[in-house]
Amino acid sequence: MDVEIYYFSGTGNSFALAREIAGKFGGALYAIPAMMDQEYISPQADALGLVFPVYHKGIPLILKRFVDKMVALENRYLFAVCTYGDTPGLALPHLAKLIQARGGSLAAGFGVQMPFNYLTPTLKLKGFLDAFTLREVPVEKQRALLATAPQHVERIVAYVRARKSGDFAITSDFLTRLADHFDLNETLGKSVWLKVAGVTEPTTLSFLESRQLMDRAFHVDEHCIGCGNCARICPVRNIRMVDNAGDSHRKPQWQQRCEQCFACLQWCPQQAIQFGSNTAGRKRYHHPDVKLADMFLFS
Numbered sequence: 001m002d003v004e005i006y007y008f009s010g011t012g013n014s015f016a017l018a019r020e021i022a023g024k025f026g027g028a029l030y031a032i033p034a035m036m037d038q039e040y041i042s043p044q045a046d047a048l049g050l051v052f053p054v055y056h057k058g059i060p061l062i063l064k065r066f067v068d069k070m071v072a073l074e075n076r077y078l079f080a081v082c083t084y085g086d087t088p089g090l091a092l093p094h095l096a097k098l099i100q101a102r103g104g105s106l107a108a109g110f111g112v113q114m115p116f117n118y119l120t121p122t123l124k125l126k127g128f129l130d131a132f133t134l135r136e137v138p139v140e141k142q143r144a145l146l147a148t149a150p151q152h153v154e155r156i157v158a159y160v161r162a163r164k165s166g167d168f169a170i171t172s173d174f175l176t177r178l179a180d181h182f183d184l185n186e187t188l189g190k191s192v193w194l195k196v197a198g199v200t201e202p203t204t205l206s207f208l209e210s211r212q213l214m215d216r217a218f219h220v221d222e223h224c225i226g227c228g229n230c231a232r233i234c235p236v237r238n239i240r241m242v243d244n245a246g247d248s249h250r251k252p253q254w255q256q257r258c259e260q261c262f263a264c265l266q267w268c269p270q271q272a273i274q275f276g277s278n279t280a281g282r283k284r285y286h287h288p289d290v291k292l293a294d295m296f297l298f299s
């Protein structure tokens with residue numbers, strides 16, 4: 001079967017899975033960010049897979065932008081695999097709608113639970129913004145989660161080979177569906193997360209688009225050695241290395257077109273990138289079988 005796999009990934013979970021799936025099919029593997037300069041995405045294979053992380057119970061902005069560029073989807077078999085830390089949320093139904101608007105049809109959507117790589121609220125009586133910390137997933141739990149990946153891959157590959165349709169990993173979580181129904185992410189979710197990121201001015205951007213501004217909370221501490229890895233790993237070239245008076249080397253500067261993939265923070269070899277006031281000293285994560293060089297998409 002002729003298969004093309006398109007992926008987006010910040011800390012390697014989705015990349016590792018996409019690489020495995022493409023390998024099983026002997027299919028082509030494409031990084032979505034590296035294709036975004038194209039005016040249209042015109043797939044050639046008869047089966048297409050999209051692999052990506054769940055963000056805020058939905059999809060990453062870049063995935064929407066990518067799908068909006070896709071053409072000639074009619075009569076192709078489309079499937080999606082989302083990786084998530086807690087719940088796939090409504091990422092797959094949202095993606096299905098976007099694909100439908102492009103004339104295609106999402107035949108199946110799978111969810112694979114993997115280590116969580118983002119901020120998580122903790123119970124705190126005081127200091128609402130400080131309650132969002134980088135979640136540390138114990139190594140044993142990481143191993144246990146990652147050990148299930150081969151079974152997922154086998155199931156997905158068998159399903160796609162048989163060209164079946166109908167399977168969708170959708171949360172049945174009542175609150176998620178309620179929040180979606182009343183569009184609470186657009187109102188409540190957006191204002192909370194913008195506040196966490198230190199964006200105080202009003203914006204007309206949707207919650208999805210407003211992620212671009214959330215890099216406001218990134219800053220670099222004294223451990224930075226100016227290696228430039230953060231700029232190289234950023235999938236949307238959102239980081240510039242700049243000279244500042246008084247600094248012995250260049251330091252990253254964020255450009256407000258962020259995807260919030262957390263690659264810069266998680267992969268910095270010095271753990272010098274912080275988000276807000278509560279990530280210093282917290283353990284960083286990336287998929288153990290993925291190397292930094294695997295994540296560099298631009299020269």
Ligand SMILES: Cc1cc2nc3c(=O)[nH]c(=O)nc-3n(C[C@H](O)[C@H](O)[C@H](O)COP(=O)(O)O)c2cc1C
Binds near residue numbers: 011089
């Ligand atoms: C901005 C952001 C938002 C996230 N939101 C969710 C979420 O709503 N539900 C969830 O289960 N995991 C969430 N996660 C965790 C990721 O989906 C999960 O760790 C994923 O496997 C990361 O994939 P990657 O390594 O390919 O980037 C979020 C991660 C980020 C960076």
Ligand code: SF4
Binds near residue numbers: 220230231267
């Ligand atoms: S990856 Fe870390 S150490 Fe290297 S330039 Fe970026 S912030 Fe500094």
Ligand code: SF4
Binds near residue numbers: 234236238254259262
């Ligand atoms: S700035 Fe950091 S979090 Fe934002 S897209 Fe680039 S690597 Fe990801």
